[in-house]
Amino acid sequence: MTHHRTKLLHGTLDALILKTLHQGPRHGYAIARWLGDVTNDAIQVEEGSLYPALYRLERKGLLQAEWGRSELDRRAKFYALTSKGQAKLEKEVQDWARFAEAVSTVLMGEA
Amino acid sequence: MTHHRTKLLHGTLDALILKTLHQGPRHGYAIARWLGDVTNDAIQVEEGSLYPALYRLERKGLLQAEWGRSELDRRAKFYALTSKGQAKLEKEVQDWARFAEAVSTVLMGEA
DNA sequence: CGAGTTTACCTAGATCGTCTAGGTATACAC
DNA sequence: GTGTATACCTAGACGATCTAGGTAAACTCG
Secondary structure, eight states: OOOOOOSTTTTTHHHHHHHHHTTSOEEHHHHHHHHHHHTTTSSOOOHHHHHHHHHHHHHTTSEEEEEEEOTTSOEEEEEEEOHHHHHHHHHHHHHHHHHHHHHHHHHHSOO | OOOOOOSTTTTTHHHHHHHHHTTSOEEHHHHHHHHHHHTTTSSOOOHHHHHHHHHHHHHTTSEEEEEEEOTTSOEEEEEEEOHHHHHHHHHHHHHHHHHHHHHHHHHHOOO
């Protein structure tokens, strides 16, 4: 049904998650939903990508997890950005900006 | 020595190659060099990524290869964009634009 | 009340693209 | 004639995402 439009996500997912949490703690499901919402579904994060990514980030000390209750009163694991995660976010944003500009230069050039 | 700055390349390499060849036939080595040059090395394509990518694209009928001689008189394989490759390029450029805009929206948002 | 849907999480294995790290051969510089 | 740059090739490792399953609880609605 939905189109898995992109292998492009590769390498950017971590940054997207970190940025989402920069607004404050959120549980996993909400992160994916939010990313889809604000990008008009240009970014669709599958759960099989999402949860492993969250563990990875937690294991690296970039996120801190805590069990709680969602807005709808279901059990949910809330993730918060650590200071290490904040630093990582800044670096990744820079990398992205540089890379995206480079790719755009090439792809959008009239040539 | 050089920094392999990015897993971000994932998924965009095909488009970058196609676009490079949109300017006219080039041999593999020259494609990688040109991408590095015009992007100030923000995009660095390793040979171990480059050649497999070229085969992939050729196998799919997006490129056509022909042996010849380089500017420096060494044997070199020149790749040219096919019409199928041209069409693919256009689609990939669109996909990139959409995706990059979405990522930028998220990452650059003040939030 | 009970069936179906949504929320929310989890995970093994497949897939696929890139990178590492080797290798060959030729041309030119010195 | 030794070293460097050009130009290509490839096996295997690696790593991130996706597929496709699964669980459990809460709400919806007849």
